[in-house]
Amino acid sequence: MSEGGGRTAHPVRRASETPRRPTMVDVARHAGVSIKTVSRVVNNEPNVQQQLIDRVLASVAELGFRRNHLARTLRSGQSTATIGLIIEGLANPFYSTIAAITAEAAAQHDTLLITASSEEDPQREQQLLRDLCSRRVDGLLVVPAGYDHSFLRPEVEMGTPVVFLDRPAGGLLADTVLLDNRGGTQAGVRRLLEHGHRRIGILLDSVAVYTMRERVGGAREALAEAGIAYDERLVAEGVHDPDTAAAAVAGMLGTSDPPTAFFSLNNRITVGVLQELWQRKSQVEVVGFDDFELSFLMPQRFTAVSYDTRQLARTAVDLLFQRIAGERSGPRTVTLPTTLVERGLP
Structure with a gap:
């Protein structure tokens, strides 16, 4: 093939052929130049004749050629300008907020964000993380589902x-950004104790989850400070959603010595607790961990253990980009505060 001649005819595609992306070989053949010349043009290398540049760029435009940035960076060992985010699921406002803040920060750093859901499955989480590593992402943000990240x-x-x-990693020293789960729960239980409650019903998902363990630990400590035993009969575990929360509340209130207040350890549980109390027209006091959208419109007053999800995400993503930029100090753990706020219609 001579680089001095005109372009070769572009072959007509048969209707039965499967469309494929054009390659540099296709561009070189179409422009009548060598593959090396195409490579030098698309990579903006110097000392290429203008007439060859014009021919190559015309062929690139006509064929719709796109350079494979990932393949190029993998070959060169350069940054891929991508980061990965593993969360449990975008349907939960907590995780969708984290994803949105991370996407904003990635755009500010001219970086592509790849987001995936572990669906609370440790094996799926490991598979996703290995896949992202194989793509040579520049860094990873993880809300862990598993317990071993070695x-x-x-x-x-x-x-x-x-x-x-x-949540922290398991079996791996790494930067971690947490909420003060234990302190927030202590503050909530102390509020109920200050209001004279001694039988406090506690509803939670599973102590297998780090955040739940921390929150249960905070409740135990606050009760112990007041000289009150942690009564397992007032604890409902395995409460996964509003329906199971409502059923747990109904069961506790149906006993001969029911609780006089409830502490729900996440926002979905809180919704179910308030729903059951509203249907019963009960004014039992409620504290719930996690604030949530439209909580101020709930028909019954309650106290929420609130925090800034956006700050949580910003802190984590800022730390990641510091590491990508070359920060090499030892792993850090940042714990963000919580506050008690009043919610519900007056």
Whole structure:
């Protein structure tokens, strides 16, 4: 093929052929130049004749050629300008807020964000993380579902920064951004104790989850400070959604010595608790961990343990980009505060 001649005819595609992306070979053939010339043009290398540049760019436009940035960076060992985010699911406003803040920060750093859901499955989480590492992302943000992340140690040692948020990693020293789950629950239980309650019903999902363990620990400590025993009969575990929360409240209130207040350890449980109390026209006091959208419109007053989800996400993503930029200090754990706020219609 001579680079001095005109372009070769572009072959007509048969109707039965499967469409494929044009390659540099196609561009070179169409422009009548060598593959090396195409490579030099698309990579903006110097000392290429203008007439060759014009021919190559015309062929690129006509064929719709797009350079494979990922393949290029993998070959060169350069940054891929991508980060990965693993969360449990976008349907939950907590995680969708984290994803939105991370996307904003990534755009500010001219970085592509790849987001995936672990669906609270440790095996799926590991598969997703390994896949992101194989794509050579510049860093990872993880809301962990599993308990052992030691499989990431080789990646971390080779320079891939990882920041965990909401829960710590298992078997791996890494940067972590947490909420003060224990302190927030202590404050909520103390509020109920100050109001004279001694039989407090506690509703939670599962102590297998780090956040739940911390919150139960905070409740135990606050009760112990007041000289009140932690009564397992006043604890409902396995409460996964509003319906199971409402059923648990109904069961506790149906006993001969029911609780005089409830502490729900996440916002979905709180919704179910308030629903059941509203139907019963009961004014039993409620404190719930996690604020939520439209909580101020709930028909019954309650206290929420609130925090800034946006700050949680911003802190984590800022720390990740610091690591990507070369920050090499030891792993850090940042714990963000919670506050008690009054919610519901007056």
